[in-house]
Amino acid sequence: PSLVAEYLSMGINVMLLNYRGVVRSRWPPDMLSKVMWKVPDHALLRPMRYAATILLHSAPRLFDTCVLPEKEAAILDVEAALQYLTSGLGVRPERVLLAGHSIGGALGTVVASRFPRVNLCSSRSFSK
Secondary structure (H helix, E strand, C coil): CHHHHHHHHCCCEEEEECCCCCCCCCCCHHHCCCCCCCCCCCCCCCCCCCCEEEEECCCCCHHHHCCCCHHHHHHHHHHHHHHHHHHHCCCCHHHEEEEEECHHHHHHHHHHHHCCCCEEEEECCCCC
16 A cells, blocks of 8 residues: 555556455456456546556465466456556556566566566566
8 A cells, every 4th residue: 555655646547456356356256257357446546647557466365266277367357457548548558567566476477478568567476
């Protein structure tokens, strides 16, 4: 939350994303193979000034609850959030920062490799 407050104080928009089946996600695990994407109800968006940041949070529950392979299910959610920002809100991809920690950093790295105009900050990530 303090990082979010810092971004907001600089006029940077923030979208917090909990991917399927983790933390406060409203998607039950059995929806993983049925729903392709939905705009998160808990997305925090303010009028555009500089850029948008997606902060990706990780949680151990991810590996306990996924119906789809964990990585693919979570990647779909990150890509959906990115699609919402760029197509839905009209944010230019080069003004988006995927900021991820741990599992979120790994997911951000995969998604950024598919969308080369998007910026990436990966903190304490890992492979596989």
